[in-house]
Amino acid sequence: SVPLAFFSGIGAGSKRGILFKGGVAIEALQGVKTVVMDKTGTITEGNFVVQKCVANEMEEEELLRLAAVCEKNSTHPIGTSILLAAEERKVSVPDPERITEISGKGIEAVLDGRQILCGNQKLMEQYQVDLTNGPKGSYGTEVLVAVDGEFAGFLVISDTIKKDAVSAVQELKRQKIRTAMLTGDAKESAEAVAEQTGIDEVHARLLPEEKLGELTKIREQNGSVMFVGDGINDAPVLAGADVGAAMGSGADAAIEAADVVFMTSSMEAIPASLEIARSTNRIAK
Numbered sequence: 625s626v627p628l629a630f631f632s633g634i635g636a637g638s639k640r641g642i643l644f645k646g647g648v649a650i651e652a653l654q655g656v657k658t659v660v661m662d663k664t665g666t667i668t669e670g671n672f673v674v675q676k677c678v679a680n681e682m683e684e685e686e687l688l689r690l691a692a693v694c695e696k697n698s699t700h701p702i703g704t705s706i707l708l709a710a711e712e713r714k715v716s717v718p719d720p721e722r723i724t725e726i727s728g729k730g731i732e733a734v735l736d737g738r739q740i741l742c743g744n745q746k747l748m749e750q751y752q753v754d755l756t757n758g759p760k761g762s763y764g765t766e767v768l769v770a771v772d773g774e775f776a777g778f779l780v781i782s783d784t785i786k787k788d789a790v791s792a793v794q795e796l797k798r799q800k801i802r803t804a805m806l807t808g809d810a811k812e813s814a815e816a817v818a819e820q821t822g823i824d825e826v827h828a829r830l831l832p833e834e835k836l837g838e839l840t841k842i843r844e845q846n847g848s849v850m851f852v853g854d855g856i857n858d859a860p861v862l863a864g865a866d867v868g869a870a871m872g873s874g875a876d877a878a879i880e881a882a883d884v885v886f887m888t889s890s891m892e893a894i895p896a897s898l899e900i901a902r903s904t905n906r907i908a909k
């Protein structure tokens with residue numbers, strides 16, 4: 625049976641857009657020592673905008689067209705931002721013969737018999753693309769493009785952190801909760817977000833299946849963990865955490881795998897959920 629106090633916790637949560645999937649979720653939240661978060665769509669808005677196209681030996685528009693061809697069926701926020709940029713610049717995007725998504729890395733497509741790659745450095749490494757003429761400094765999120773194994777250029781894409789991200793991390797610190805970020809994105813953009821928000825620990829360039837391994841290490845070092853994510857890729861980590869929480873704006877698979885759902889998709893719901901769980905505990909005892 626569910627103790628009466630948990631109903632008050634569930635009620636307090638619902639007033640703040642926090643959906644606890646039962647008393648077990650509230651109980652598990654009480655012991656949380658570290659909040660581990662995904663970056664894109666959790667700490668950031670997930671509204672990517674193409675800022676720049678840097679082409680090697682072709683027109684900028686052609687580079688954008690090749691990238692958009694790869695992203696034609698993409699629902700990834702990076703992919704949709706590329707499609708939007710192509711549309712805005714009235715670049716026509718033909719259908720490729722084939723599109724293959726490579727999880728955590730990007731896309732491989734075939735257009736007019738040519739292989740096009742669009743994704744991160746790991747994707748380029750997988751296909752042994754020489755990046756001697758690749759991007760030099762740290763630009764944030766870079767999407768690299770290659771044609772038939774030759775580097776063709778890159779797009780610079782930016783995202784913004786949620787407006788309550790800084791105050792939410794501060795509040796977690798006040799509650800003596802450690803914070804960590806796990807992301808598939810490049811080290812530079814991950815570190816920039818961590819620096820802006822004050823997150824304690826960052827692990828970048830992770831494949832979806834590697835996130836669970838990092839989470840397990842954090843648990844071994846510091847005790848019970850809550851994971852907050854939003855993507856399809858995040859479902860295994862959500863299930864593997866002591867408490868899994870999903871942003872309401874996230875993928876159905878994430879919402880289904882979660883113990884707690886933040887309907888408003890705000891960051892401040894994270895410390896609020898911990899606070900509600902603790903006060904529910906005091907009433908329950």
Ligand code: ADP
Pocket residue numbers: 662663664695698700702703727728729730731742743744765766767806807808809810832855857
């Ligand atoms: P996160 O952990 O930040 O939510 P993902 O696991 O969804 O990130 O993706 C990790 C990285 O893989 C992205 O930062 C990007 O570099 C690359 N990537 C994934 N999907 C795509 C795509 N459709 N187009 C280009 N790059 C992609």
Ligand code: MG
Pocket residue numbers: 662663664665854855
């Ligand atoms: Mg994500």
